[in-house]
Amino acid sequence: MKTIQYIKGDATVPNTEGNKIIAHICNDIGGWGKGFVTAVSKRWKHPEKEYREWFRSKENFTLGEIQMVRTEEDVWVCNMIAQHKIITHSEVPPIRYMAAEECLLKLTHEALQRNASVHMPRIGCGLAGGKWEQIEPIIERTLLNKNVEVYVYDFD
Numbered sequence: 001m002k003t004i005q006y007i008k009g010d011a012t013v014p015n016t017e018g019n020k021i022i023a024h025i026c027n028d029i030g031g032w033g034k035g036f037v038t039a040v041s042k043r044w045k046h047p048e049k050e051y052r053e054w055f056r057s058k059e060n061f062t063l064g065e066i067q068m069v070r071t072e073e074d075v076w077v078c079n080m081i082a083q084h085k086i087i088t089h090s091e092v093p094p095i096r097y098m099a100a101e102e103c104l105l106k107l108t109h110e111a112l113q114r115n116a117s118v119h120m121p122r123i124g125c126g127l128a129g130g131k132w133e134q135i136e137p138i139i140e141r142t143l144l145n146k147n148v149e150v151y152v153y154d155f156d
Contacts, residue, residue: 004139004150011036011121011153012043014075019116021068021076023107025123027083027094028063030055035127040077046070047077054079064102068110076114078107083128093129100124100135104142117149 014020024036032041032048041048047069054067067079080103083094100123111118124130143150 001140002144002147002149004136004144004152007151007153008156009153010039010155011119011151012039014117014119014151016117016119016149016151019074019076019114021078021107021111021114021116021118023078023080023104023118023120023123025082025095025100025103025128026051026079027086027128028061028081029085030061031086036121044071044077047079051079063096063099064106066103066106066110076110076116078103078110078118080104080107080123082124086127095124095128095130097124097130097134097138100130101138101142104138108142108146108148111143111148112146117151118143119151119153121153121155 032051050069054061063081065081069077071077082096082100082103084096085094122132124135125132
């Protein structure tokens with residue numbers, strides 16, 4: 001089984017050969033404007049535009065769903081809905097691990113179809129309030145279990 005390759009750098013600038021998918025977690029209320037999405041939007045306008053249209057359409061816009069947005073000939077952004085609302089006033093952070101796993105299973109299928117590597121920040125661990133020690137095994141059970149190359153970026 002492959003292992004996660006940890007890289008210092010910017011996940012919106014993947015430096016590998018071949019097709020690449022940049023994966024990140026979105027919320028289920030149509031909000032886009034804080035966290036990793038700001039880096040995505042600085043690089044490409046399309047992923048935010050598509051996400052907002054998806055939200056407005058209400059078509060399959062639910063936890064556990066993904067949206068693939070092509071940004072370059074060999075690069076896609078995967079908007080994964082795995083965060084319930086945005087701010088937590090309880091003991092429960094916005095991350096939804098079951099939804100993250102559903103998203104990553106769907107992403108695995110997309111990556112295999114496109115023969116693509118997957119690039120991401122430490123998904124679910126910023127504004128979503130998740131713990132990497134809970135996210136990492138989900139990545140192992142989904143993407144790595146099917147031999148998809150995974151790169152996780154820690155921003156310098």
